[in-house]
Amino acid sequence: MKIERVDLQRIKIPLTAPFVTSMGLETHKECILVRAYSGTHVGFGESVAMDVPVYNEEDVDTVWYMLEKYLIPQLFSREIEHPDEVSQIFSWMRRNQMAKSALEGAVWDLYAKMNGMSLSRALGGTRTTIDVGVSIGIEPTIEKLLARVDSFIRDGYKKIKVKIKPGFDVEPIRAIRHTFGPDVPLMADANSAYTLADIDMLKQLDDFGLIMIEQPLGHDDIIDHATLQRELKTPICLDESIHTVEDARKAIELGSCRIINIKIGRVGGLTDARKLHDLCAAKGVPVWCGGMQEVGIGRAHNIAIASLANFTIPGDTSPSHRYFTEDVVTPMIDFVSPGVLAVPTGAGIGYTINEAAILRALVQHKSYFANQESTTTVIPNW
Ligand SMILES: O=C(O)CCC(=O)c1ccccc1C(=O)O
Ligand SMILES: [Mg+2]
Incomplete structure (x- = not known):
């Protein structure tokens, strides 16, 4: 072409x-x-x-x-x-x-x-539906956070991810576990807000049975993350630190993480996202599809890549209405059943x-x- x-x-x-x-x-x-x-x-x-x-x-x-x-x-x-x-x-x-x-x-x-053919098929995707979670920002109070978590659990989201930062970390996580119990699939994302000097606080998070802690340390670090991972039971998931397939290979070799968040944009496109997925599959590292609050086009690309076999953890690809009252695709991207999106079968991204x-x-x-x-x-x- x-x-x-x-x-x-x-x-x-x-x-x-x-x-x-x-x-x-x-x-x-x-x-x-x-x-x-x-x-x-x-x-x-x-x-x-x-x-x-x-x-x-x-x-x-x-x-x-x-x-x-x-x-x-x-x-x-x-x-x-x-x-x-x-x-x-x-x-x-x-x-x-x-x-x-x-x-x-x-x-x-x-x-x-x-x-x-569908974008999913062109990429080698095998799933017809994908499970999705929600990424909740830092709320002004723990009470407001609990109210949001409650409504997202009711909506059927398969994973609850909460943003943490110094001063808003152990207490909100403790409150969520206390209120909603041990079975809620819960994780925290720090967006690089900590350093190894915070290791005592990060170790406290180990008590809450989190599925993972996402990017606790430097956006450009894989060395300190390896040190931290040796000290934690909870798997570390890298987001910001992984820009290429080679970055992922090195992080896995060093033991810097046990899970990787794949964002198509962060790794330079769908071809490299697929290669990173294949590498992680070969190394036994599960992956999930991260989000950048995409509008419908990027969201459709995320759904297509998340249909590949080693995307075994629910991603951040929530339905459009979680972010916008109007989207750039129609109809807006929505659940087919609670917490589940259908992988489109129409040509290309499969949305109008x-x-x-x-x-x-x-x-x-x-x-x-x-x-x-x-x-x-x-x-x-x-
Ligand atoms: O709902 C989403 O699209 C995910 C939102 C999210 O967590 C995020 C949004 C913008 C930049 C970074 C991140 C992140 O995953 O760290
Ligand atoms: Mg993140």
């Missing part, structure tokens, strides 16, 4: 509730949607970079810049047989995994649509794009053509 045109659309949508983590506060979702065109087919991708570089080094503007300056022109210049080639084509560029992934994901959807919703959220649109000048529209809607 030859990519003849790419559109970038920057959108901004309010979140139904503010999301607080040890990294800061989010009230809106801002991201870039990518469309890749070949013949009569269009593939869709989504950049998961946040509006500020607090999770990784990228933000919405750096993604746009890297796509426009390097990645889009590079795809225009060649014939592609299979989307697996895209990550190889982009491999000369260091990092910028989310920028690469946004375009690579659009090419994967395009390829699946051109071949009349809600063009009207995108127009309502649109901030900037630019079309790039293989053989023509590009055109930009800036929409001053905020």
Whole structure:
């Protein structure tokens, strides 16, 4: 296939509730949607970079810049047989995994649509449904947190993940266990808020039977995590520290974690996400699909990758209504039964794009053509 045109659309949508983590506060979702065109087919991708570089080094503007300056022109210049080639084509560029992934994901959807198969099938997925959990931000009080946990348990979520930070860690976890009992599948995500100096507090978390503790230490660390894992019964799951398949190999070899959270954007795209999944399967390390509060396109990509066999732990891919009142796909992504999403069987991502919703959220649109000048529209809607 030859990519003849790419559109970038920057959108901004309010979140139904503010999301607080040890990294800061989010009230809106801002991201870039990518469309890749070949013949009569269009593939869709989504950049998961946040509006500020607090999770990784990228933000919405750096993604746009890297796509426009390097990645889009590079795809225009060649014939592609299979989307697996895209990550190889982009491999000369260091990092910028989310920028690469946004375009690579659009090419994967395009390829699946051109071949009349679902994205899940194109990736080798075997599950027809996936179990999902919920990621709850830091609430102003333990009482408010308990109320949220209660409503998510009632909704049937298969895993409850709570964000922790220094000063809001042991007590909220103790309160959840005390109120809801030992059987609730519970985990904590620290987003790198601790160091080895906090080891006594982290060891206290061992008493609560957590499924795992996600990314307790430095975003760029795998050494101290190995030290910590030797001291903890609870499995450590790495998120921020794993950007590549090689990172995962080294972390597993060092014993830095026993579980890995795979985010397609963080690892540079679907091809590398699948390779990381395969490596973990070979090493006996379970994986689950993380989330970046994606709108429907990125969410659909997450569902497709989570249909692979070694995604044995419920992921963070909650239904659309947990974040937004309106999504960019229609109908909104929702449970088929409590805590369970269906893996679409239609071509590509398998959801219909809600063009009207995108127009309502649109901030900037630019079309790039293989053989023509590009055109930009800036929409001053905020
Ligand atoms: O609901 C989701 O999409 C997951 C939300 C989440 O936990 C998260 C959101 C933004 C950045 C990092 C993380 C994380 O998993 O650490
Ligand atoms: Mg995380």
